[in-house]
Amino acid sequence: MDDFKRFFSTFLLALGTYLILTFAAGVSIVEGTPLWGYEQLVLAFSVALIVASVTSHILCRKDDFRMLNPVRWGIMLVYLIPLFIEMVKANFDVAYRVITGNIRPGIVRIKPGLEKDLSITLLANSITLTPGTLTVDVDEDKKELYIHWIKVRKNPTETISGRFTKWIRRFAE
Amino acid sequence: MIVLTILYILLAVSIIFNGLGIIGLHRFPDVYTRLHAATKCTTFGTIFMTFTIMVYGGAMYYWYPAQEQYLNMVIHTFVALIAILVTNPTGAHALARAAHRVGVHPEKAVLDHLADKEEKE
């Protein structure tokens, strides 16, 4: 069963990528709509089958299929909105630091309390894109992150990761 | 005309923030602060460049629904946006870790937990 699930998720990923990249490429089943032609669909299915049968051992190596749930993907899309707001703040912050040169850097350790690899990766990427923080290293045993902070203040765990942890825990834990 | 104004604003934001990243690359003192400027600002600027193309192509497709290459371009640009958004912070993370392993320590640092941990080992 796990073998089939792994095969199926790789197949879905390959098929989705192919169909997205060939959307509105010219020929269509229904005249006048930007869908795919018959040849495209047949080719998409056969290529996805070949890719899935050859590389299905690479994806989902830990036999954890919670991301097959579409609700999690929906929450992930909603999560992009607060992330974007933080990115806007981050850029004005960097602009301020570039102009004034007001920095007091240091590398701090935070313990976000997340367990899974995917959620820690997402948290590290979000931290890198938000104001004044940059992920430097990760301790995979203790689940701790080392963050380069451009203006060191008190209480790093709450200040840096508090607002993301509760979002990421909803869809990636 | 409104569409044209939006396009100019988006393009200006893109150029300004990319330029800010380049200025930060030269003005900050050490490699970590340079990574701050380079990663955040250029990712943001490039995202706004893709937004410009998506609005442009979307408007053209709205006016000429028969021309499917506009819609095709919007979707491909969206895939490029996702590629940038995923790969850029991860690359910065790898570079920062490599810099710390090589032995470049942050200048004027007030505290460095990672160096403490490495000393213990």
Add this chain to the structure above:
Amino acid sequence: MIDFSYPLLLAVGIFFIYILISAIRIFLGPTAPDRAVALDTINTMVVASMVGLGAATWETLFIDIAIVYAVLSYITTLFIANYLEGVGSK
């Protein structure tokens, strides 16, 4: 009908100047990671210029190449970082 190709070409020209300015950091950079950071910045700029050129000339192929370039430059960055870690740990 709007023609936005000239502002896009102008933006691509400005990005080209940015690439030249960050190339100065590759020559100046005191340490190897500094040069790698500058190279990473140049890669992002190249992706932005390719997307802009693709829209200015309505060639979707340019944007496909931009996607592939983004992924390949990411792998390049990872390899450079991996190599630096190997050099440093000896």
